[in-house]
Amino acid sequence: MLWKTADYAGWGRALTATGEIARPERRRVLDALLKDGLVPAIGMRRSYGDAALNDGGRVIDMTRLDRMLGFDPTTGVLDVEAGARVGEIAAAFAPKGWLPAVMPGTGFATVGGCIGQDVHGKNHHHAGSFCEHVVSLTLLTANGPVEVSREKTPDLFRATAGGLGQTGVIVSARLRLLPCKGDVMVVTERRVEGWDEFLALLDASEATYTVGWIDATATGAALGRGILEEGETGSGLVPKRVNNRKVPFDAPKFALAGPVVRAFNAAYYRRVPATGRTVVKPISDFFFPLDKIHDWNRLYGKRGFHQFQCVVPLASAPALRDMLEEIAGSGLASPLAVLKRMGPGQAGFLSFPMEGYTLAVDFPNRAEARELIRRLETLSVDAGGRLYFAKDSLARGTDVPAMYPDLAAWQAEVAKADPDGALITDLVRRLSLRSAA
Amino acid sequence: MNSTWIILGATSAMARAFARAVSANGAAVLLAGRDKDDLAALAADCALRGARLAEAVEFDARKPKGFAALIARMEAEEGELNAAVFVGSMPEQAAIDADPSLIDGVVTDSYTGPARFLQMLAPVMEARGGGTVVGVGSVAGDRGRIGNYVYGSAKAGFATYLSGLRNRLTRAGGHVVTVKPGFVDTAMTWGLPGMFLVAAPEAVAGDILKAVRKRRNTIYTPFFWRYIMLIIRHIPEPIFKKMKI
Numbered sequence: 023m024l025w026k027t028a029d030y031a032g033w034g035r036a037l038t039a040t041g042e043i044a045r046p047e048r049r050r051v052l053d054a055l056l057k058d059g060l061v062p063a064i065g066m067r068r069s070y071g072d073a074a075l076n077d078g079g080r081v082i083d084m085t086r087l088d089r090m091l092g093f094d095p096t097t098g099v100l101d102v103e104a105g106a107r108v109g110e111i112a113a114a115f116a117p118k119g120w121l122p123a124v125m126p127g128t129g130f131a132t133v134g135g136c137i138g139q140d141v142h143g144k145n146h147h148h149a150g151s152f153c154e155h156v157v158s159l160t161l162l163t164a165n166g167p168v169e170v171s172r173e174k175t176p177d178l179f180r181a182t183a184g185g186l187g188q189t190g191v192i193v194s195a196r197l198r199l200l201p202c203k204g205d206v207m208v209v210t211e212r213r214v215e216g217w218d219e220f221l222a223l224l225d226a227s228e229a230t231y232t233v234g235w236i237d238a239t240a241t242g243a244a245l246g247r248g249i250l251e252e253g254e255t256g257s258g259l260v261p262k263r264v265n266n267r268k269v270p271f272d273a274p275k276f277a278l279a280g281p282v283v284r285a286f287n288a289a290y291y292r293r294v295p296a297t298g299r300t301v302v303k304p305i306s307d308f309f310f311p312l313d314k315i316h317d318w319n320r321l322y323g324k325r326g327f328h329q330f331q332c333v334v335p336l337a338s339a340p341a342l343r344d345m346l347e348e349i350a351g352s353g354l355a356s357p358l359a360v361l362k363r364m365g366p367g368q369a370g371f372l373s374f375p376m377e378g379y380t381l382a383v384d385f386p387n388r389a390e391a392r393e394l395i396r397r398l399e400t401l402s403v404d405a406g407g408r409l410y411f412a413k414d415s416l417a418r419g420t421d422v423p424a425m426y427p428d429l430a431a432w433q434a435e436v437a438k439a440d441p442d443g444a445l446i447t448d449l450v451r452r453l454s455l456r457s458a459a
Numbered sequence: 460m461n462s463t464w465i466i467l468g469a470t471s472a473m474a475r476a477f478a479r480a481v482s483a484n485g486a487a488v489l490l491a492g493r494d495k496d497d498l499a500a501l502a503a504d505c506a507l508r509g510a511r512l513a514e515a516v517e518f519d520a521r522k523p524k525g526f527a528a529l530i531a532r533m534e535a536e537e538g539e540l541n542a543a544v545f546v547g548s549m550p551e552q553a554a555i556d557a558d559p560s561l562i563d564g565v566v567t568d569s570y571t572g573p574a575r576f577l578q579m580l581a582p583v584m585e586a587r588g589g590g591t592v593v594g595v596g597s598v599a600g601d602r603g604r605i606g607n608y609v610y611g612s613a614k615a616g617f618a619t620y621l622s623g624l625r626n627r628l629t630r631a632g633g634h635v636v637t638v639k640p641g642f643v644d645t646a647m648t649w650g651l652p653g654m655f656l657v658a659a660p661e662a663v664a665g666d667i668l669k670a671v672r673k674r675r676n677t678i679y680t681p682f683f684w685r686y687i688m689l690i691i692r693h694i695p696e697p698i699f700k701k702m703k704i
Contacts, residue, residue: 026650047472047646048497086472086646089504103500114508 024055025080033319034070035326036387037415039077039448047086049193055082056162056191060444063191065105065132069139070329071415072448073186082191084134090114091194098199099157104134104192109310111197116205116305121255123155123200127360129310134192139412140184140373142364144231144253144309150367151375153183155198163190163439172369180428181435183370186411186450189439204257207231207308212298213291217246217343221379224363230254231308233362237287238346238355238383239280245350246343248361249294253308260304268316272324278386280353287357312358322386327356328415330395331382333364333374334407341405342379345398349383354391356384371432372455374410382413392416411449419453429458461511461538463487465529467518467573468546470497472645473595476664477543482510487536491518491529512536520546520572521564530579540584543593543667544573549610549647562609569613574620581624585631591671592628592635594621598679600639601688605703618677625676636670637677638663641684656681 025042044061046052055061064074064081074081084105091101098120102111109129111122126141135141136152137159143149158171161182168190172179182189210229214220220234229252236248276282312318319327334342349355359382366377385391395416402409408425409417423429433456443456450456464481466474469490478488482505490498490505490513498515505513516529533540547569555561577592584590599607600614618637625635642648642657658681666680679685694702 023650045646045649047475048470048494049500050494050497051646089500090507091500091503093507 024051030067030075031326032071032074032415033068034328034387034415035319035322035324036328037072037075037326037448039072039075041076041078042080043083044080045083045086049087052082052087052191052193059442060162060164060191060440062187062445062447063104063134065135066107066130068126068128068131068135069412071411071413072452073139073411074135075448076446077448084191085132087193088132098201100197100199101194102133102197103194104132104137106133107131108133108136109306109313112305112309115199116202116255119201119204120199121202121305123149123198124152125309126152127310127312129306129313133195133197134187137183137192137195138185138187139410140368140370140375141412142367142375144233144362146367146375147232147363147365148230149200150365151184151369151373153369153373154367155200156183156369157196157198159195160193161190161439162193164441164444165439167193177431177435178439180370181432181439184368184373185370185432185436186372186455187447188436188445188450188456190445202255204255205305206256206258206260207253207303207305208256208300209251209253209303209308210298210300211249211251211294213294213296214246214248214250216244217346220246220248220250220361221339223250224361224379227252227363233360235290236346236359236361236381237291238349238359239284239287239353241347241350246346246361247291248359249291251308255305256302258302260302267314269318269320271320273321275323275386277321277323278356283355283357290357322356322384325387327384327386328391328395329358329382329384329413330398331380331410331413332398332402332407333376333378333380333410334402334405335376335378338405338407339379341401341407342381345401346381348394348397348401352390352394354385354388354394356386358382358384371428371435372411372426374408374412376408378407382410414449417453419455419458422453422455422458429455433457462541463489463512463533463536463538464541464543465489465491465516465533467491467520467542467544467576469501470494471545471647472660473640473643473663474543474545475501476660477545477593477667478505479508480661480664480668482506482508482513485509485511487512489514489516489529489532491516493517493519518546518576520568520576523572523575526576526579529576530583533580534583540580540587540590541592541671542577542580542590543595544577545595546573547595547597547610547614549607552605552607552609555609565609566613566616569610570617570620574617577620577624581627584628584633589632590628591633591674592621592624593638593667593671594618594624594635595638595640596621598639598641598684598688601692602699634671634674636667636675638667638670639677639679639684639688641679641681641687656683
């Protein structure tokens with residue numbers, strides 16, 4: 023059977039869809055499926071909200087078109103199918119001294135998804151966004167297959183990078199990998215006692231990879247405390263990891279209740295000695311810490327969760343502090359909260375990154391959390407910042423033009439590549455992205 | 460070790476996972492099938508995952524004329540020669556009811572085609588004094604059921620063939636592993652009703668590789684299918700014939 027009807031969800035599991043899914047295992051089958059018109063393509067559905075959903079319509083699951091097609095060691099360019107997972111590429115290439123230049127927080131993200139969201143990693147302040155390392159890509163549009171590159175089709179490239187799959191079905195891409203020293207990470211972890219110190223350390227960090235875990239439940243003088251992790255690739259031996267774990271069922275509500283999270287965070291903070299430490303770990307443990315626990319999204323129970331992620335310009339740091347204060351005061355946050363400094367690098371009209379600070383916090387799907395996220399959205403826009411489409415599940419379309427000044431340019435390109443709106447997904451519909459002005 | 464695997468039906472999801480697994484161990488892989496473009500993509504992938512050599516070769520279970528060339532290609536490789544058979548076809552039983560001549564194709568794809576190939580390969584393996592044949596059958600071959608008994612009977616024939624081949628190759632230091640997968644998450648089972656405990660192709664490939672290493676004779680994958688089939692095989696025929704499972 024080519025099409026099967028299924029219920030599916032984004033990673034946050036708060037938003038769901040029902041519709042037909044096809045999962046071609048060969049290029050020939052994909053071409054046949056798209057012969058009568060385009061269909062939105064999805065990958066591992068690691069976007070938290072509805073970027074990979076098409077309720078009532080069809081989607082094509084690209085995860086079986088996942089082959090590495092060629093590699094040129096002189097240029098470091100890898101030709102790879104869109105369904106390949108970033109973590110698989112890293113595992114195959116790190117021992118040979120190469121890594122994907124940009125890796126998001128989960129190795130399960132596909133190449134196609136990373137392009138569609140122009141994702142960033144822990145090295146954004148140096149390396150920029152994912153699509154800045156895309157040399158070219160093969161796109162199936164309403165006008166047939168197109169070879170898209172910055173040089174030949176600059177506008178279509180900018181509309182496709184971070185373009186939420188609205189310009190066509192990404193079939194394969196040429197990625198420029200970065201040389202690395204080996205397949206282990208040397209990571210320095212240190213405690214950060216509060217907000218001001220956190221920003222100062224992020225500003226001063228010269229490490230290739232930098233990321234901050236923040237205790238989003240700490241208030242008062244401890245507001246903004248957390249752990250700063252700075253990493254470099256290296257070579258050496260680390261013990262091989264034992265089997266991954268799996269969350270076997272939906273956790274009950276109390277699993278992430280306020281007191282539990284506060285206790286967990288306090289323990290997690292003290293895990294790192296007061297004087298800091300340097301540890302050596304497998305690259306996957308540093309880049310994809312949560313991938314070890316399969317289906318960790320089930321910890322939030324069957325109602326799922328939302329992630330709020332915004333970026334604000336450097337000068338708006340005080341506004342971000344206010345947001346954190348509101349989050350900490352609400353008692354709703356989960357242990358998963360990340361603070362990072364971003365560089366200016368981005369490749370598309372709708373790319374999320376901008377020079378500034380980005381904060382990401384998970385919340386269980388409850389009415390108070392939804393209200394809080396709405397307030398945070400307003401604060402982000404007022405601070406000259408923006409929300410991340412890969413994470414969002416609650417935003418209003420009215421704020422989008424203010425957050426994304428190149429929206430009109432994106433709309434113009436998308437209208438050419440997919441005039442019939444065949445590629446519209448739930449996210450694009452919810453935020454009226456293709457028509458908002 | 461200097462080993463070479465020919466993988467028949469290499470475009471299937473299970474075969475792809477198996478090809479990747481042996482590639483990661485540095486084997487040479489000859490990827491045999493009909494869709495040349497797809498095989499070329501897989502060959503590139505296997506080479507980048509560590510295969511000593513990865514090559515797409517043409518194999519059609521219904522065109523035995525091409526078999527000799529494949530055997531010759533294998534003989535050109537030094538060291539241990541191995542074969543893994545993933546071919547087979549399963550038209551809907553209703554389609555076969557409407558056109559009984561389809562049976563010939565099912566039997567050729569699932570049994571006589573690969574058996575003929577292995578029969579030509581056996582003396583070469585004997586001469587080399589080792590090597591392993593992996594034959595992928597199906598739990599459907601354990602008992603004829605109303606839903607797919609033509610496919611099941613072909614797989615049953617293939618399983619009996621593999622048992623005999625094992626008897627033969629063992630004497631020359633070789634080995635045969637019979638693999639009986641239950642429900643695996645592939646294009647063949649996508650969207651079929653009544654699927655449960657569906658296994659990932661990567662898990663099945665891991666099980667097969669382990670069975671090769673340990674020289675197991677017959678494996679069910681995932682393992683619990685051994686018990687499911689144990690029960691199904693022991694249902695008395697007077698009852699079984701009235702059941703629809």
